[in-house]
Amino acid sequence: MSPPPRSTLRTLADRNSGLVVPGAYDGVSARLVERTGFEAVYMTGYGTSVSRLGLPDLGFAGLAEMVENVRQMAAAVRIPLIADADTGYGGALAVQRTMRAYEAAGAAALHIEDQTWPKRCGHLAGKEVVPCAEMVAKIEAAVEARTDPDFLLIARTDAIAVTGFDDAMARAEAYAKAGADLLFVEAPRTVEEVEAIPRRLEKPCLFNYAPTGRSPLLPVARLRALGYAIVLLPVQTLFAAAHAMAGYLTALRRTGEPGGLDDHLMAFADFNALVGVPEMLERERRLRDRERASG
Numbered sequence: 001m002s003p004p005p006r007s008t009l010r011t012l013a014d015r016n017s018g019l020v021v022p023g024a025y026d027g028v029s030a031r032l033v034e035r036t037g038f039e040a041v042y043m044t045g046y047g048t049s050v051s052r053l054g055l056p057d058l059g060f061a062g063l064a065e066m067v068e069n070v071r072q073m074a075a076a077v078r079i080p081l082i083a084d085a086d087t088g089y090g091g092a093l094a095v096q097r098t099m100r101a102y103e104a105a106g107a108a109a110l111h112i113e114d115q116t117w118p119k120r121c122g123h124l125a126g127k128e129v130v131p132c133a134e135m136v137a138k139i140e141a142a143v144e145a146r147t148d149p150d151f152l153l154i155a156r157t158d159a160i161a162v163t164g165f166d167d168a169m170a171r172a173e174a175y176a177k178a179g180a181d182l183l184f185v186e187a188p189r190t191v192e193e194v195e196a197i198p199r200r201l202e203k204p205c206l207f208n209y210a211p212t213g214r215s216p217l218l219p220v221a222r223l224r225a226l227g228y229a230i231v232l233l234p235v236q237t238l239f240a241a242a243h244a245m246a247g248y249l250t251a252l253r254r255t256g257e258p259g260g261l262d263d264h265l266m267a268f269a270d271f272n273a274l275v276g277v278p279e280m281l282e283r284e285r286r287l288r289d290r291e292r293a294s295g
Helices: 005-014 027-035 045-053 063-076 092-105 132-145 165-178 191-200 220-226 236-255 268-274 277-294
Strands: 019-024 041-043 081-084 109-113 152-157 182-185 205-208 230-233
Touching: 005 152, 019 027, 019 236, 027 041, 027 063, 027 236, 027 268, 041 045, 041 063, 045 063, 045 081, 045 236, 063 081, 063 092, 092 109, 092 132, 109 132, 109 182, 132 152, 132 165, 152 165, 165 182, 165 191, 191 205, 191 220, 220 230, 268 277
Parallel strands: 019 041, 019 230, 041 081, 081 109, 109 152, 152 182, 182 205, 205 230
Antiparallel strands: none
C-alpha cells in the first residue's frame, strides 16, 4: 500500500532535492500532471482566480472558491496537492478556519503569506505586507489548528519588494520559529538573493519559478544544488493551455471549418482515458452485475 500523500510530501520535502511541482488549476490539469509522472501538484491561486472567476489574482477568490478547488483537485489525483491559501483570509482565527478547511478538503500542504488583504500576485508591483508579529500570530494559530502532523505549513513572505531582502530574511526566520515547516521567500530579485535564501535559512525552502516574473530563473539543477526543497512552476500549465486554445480558436476563426483542425486536439479516446471513463464504466458494470446477482 502506498503511503498517504501528506507523509509522502513531507518525506520528499525533507530531502531538499529540488522537487519540481507543476501548477494546475482544475481536475483535468491536475490529472495531466500526475499522469506525466510528477510526484506532486500545486493548486495555483492565480490560476484558480482566472480559470474559475475570469478575474485576476487581486483578492477576488475567497476561502469558499479556493477550498472548493482544493477539494475537487485533491479528489482527482493520488499525488500530494500543495495549495495556495493567500493570506489565510483574515486574522488568526480565520487562519485556523482556513487550515482546517484545507486539511479536510484533502490538501497535503498550504502556504499563507504576509501580504495585506486584498493581496495581489507576488510578481506584481504595489504589494503591502502586515507587521511581522501579525504574521507570526497567524502561523502559530495555523499550527494549533492542524490535526494531521504531516500536513505541511508553508510560510511565504512578500517583503522583498516592500521592505527589502534583509527584512524578508528576518521574517522568514521568525516564521520558522513560529512553526512553519517550509519557507517561501517570494520574488528574489538577483542571483545573489536566490543563492542566499537556502544558505541562510535553516528550514527547507521553496522557489517560485514564475515565468516572466521578477526573479532570475536559474536552471533547476542549480536550484537543487543550492538546496531548495521544492521548485514550483505555478502557472506554466495554465499559460500552455491558454496558448493552445488561442491557437485553435484563431485557426477556427480564420478557416471557419473545424474539420481540418483535429491536429490541435487530444483524441476523444485519450481524453476519456485521462478522466477515467473506462474505469468508471467497468465499475458501473460490476455494480450492476452485483445488483442482479443479489436480486
